[in-house]
Every structure is written in structure tokens, then in C-alpha cells.
Amino acid sequence: MDTKTKKKLEAGGWKTGDARDFLELSDAEAEFIEMKLALAQDLRARRLERHLNQTQLARIVGSSQSRVAKMEAADPTVSIDLLVRSLLKLGAARKDLAKALSEGPHRAVS
Amino acid sequence: MDTKTKKKLEAGGWKTGDARDFLELSDAEAEFIEMKLALAQDLRARRLERHLNQTQLARIVGSSQSRVAKMEAADPTVSIDLLVRSLLKLGAARKDLAKALSEGPHRAVS
DNA sequence: GGAATATATGCCTCTTGTGACATATACTAC
């Protein structure tokens, strides 16, 4: 299993100790993780666009630097709700989020 | 305030006792509620398409009838995470959700 | 090398969301 895939799985809270775990990752679960990754990427992109560091963004969205870091890493402990609420506070509109979602995380190699 | 708007606000956990509360509903909060409503509508639509009742859907998504009812009502106690996970288990793809989101809840009058 | 800054990780407490159950209401058909 390549590093990228492993990272993605772990972002969803999955351990990649053996093949069984991998095979039990249903389509729904995989899609869910990809959605989180897409939103996470979008959040980071918007933050960098504004030349903000994570601490500054934390103030804007009413959270802490560590949460922001976890959001951008699509950590298993952050919800889509938090990602969406943060993005909205950064000025994103519903359709912006829809776009980010449908485009999904950009894959370098497929 | 018309009944429709009131319903929407309450779906987001807002009480409409006076004008202050209404004015404090930021754009971000309004968008968030609308996203939930859009997903809720989509969930109901997909359930009806399959001629399922809420109890049957509950089994599919691994929850209870009451939760399904609350999901479809965009109740303040249901998260976007739950709505999204349920929709994915119903076979929706990321792009389907994106479409539902960008179209938003259909408004009769604007 | 060290200092300064930015980001990542681990943990803890408090809050929120979840599933489940009971119960209430709505709607049909008889």
C-alpha cells in the first residue's frame, strides 16, 4: 500500500495493520473521508490565500491553533460540521463548498 | 416573520422570540442551516424514491426511526456528518451531495 | 550552532451528537 493511501485511511481513523482492514473500507466510508480531505484542502487554500497563520484563523473561526491544524489534516477527530462552519466563516458560500466537494482532493497520480 | 422562515430558524436551533435573535443570525449561520435543509430534503427524496419508510431506512444507515425523522426535519441535534454518512450509505456519491448542496432547499417564493 | 516562528501531536475536561426507547400525532381503511 502506498504512503498516500495509507495517510488517507488513517485520516479516517483507520489502522492499516493488515489487508482485512483495507477491504472493510466501504465505498461510503471512503467517500466520506475524501469529502473531509477535500474540505480540509479548501480550508488551507483559503487560509494561505489570505496570508493567515493557523493561530489567526483559529481566532476567526473561534477555535484553537491545534484544532485548525487538525482540520487541515482532516484528522479523524474533526467533523465535517466543523470544517463547513469554518469555511463559511471564511466567506465561502454553499456553492463554493459544493465545488470543493465535487472536485475532491486533487490526486497527483491517480 | 413568515412561518417558513421561522421554521428554518428553529431548525438551526434558533428561537425567534424577538428581533435581536433574528439579526444575530449571521450569513455563515444561515448558510449552514440551509445546507442542512438541502441535505435533509435530499435524504427524504432518496428514501421515497426507494419506497422505504423511516424504520427501514434506519436499519440501512444503522440508526433509529426517530433519528431518521429528525434528520429529514434538519433537527438542530443532527449533524451534517450524520446526514452525509446516511446519504452515502444510500448510494449517493460526492458529486450528488455537491449538487444537492449547491441547489439548496427549494424556495417557493424567495 | 541558537532564536524565532509556524505547524503538528497528545492529552484533558466539558459539551454536543447519537442511538434507543417511549410516547404522541397524522393519516388511512374499515
Add this chain to the structure above:
DNA sequence: GTAGTATATGTCACAAGAGGCATATATTCC
């Protein structure tokens, strides 16, 4: 009316997420 079915609402115990803090790991300057 009653019975049956579907949906809605209220509550609760438990699980999951959140914010915050400390600390670790970059990264960039001197």
C-alpha cells in the same frame, strides 16, 4: 368510532467532538 401504519417529539445514557493547553517537530533566519 377502532386498528393499523407512518411519522414526529421528548428524554436519557453513552459516545464522539470541541476547545484549550503543553509540547514536539519543522522551517527560516541570524
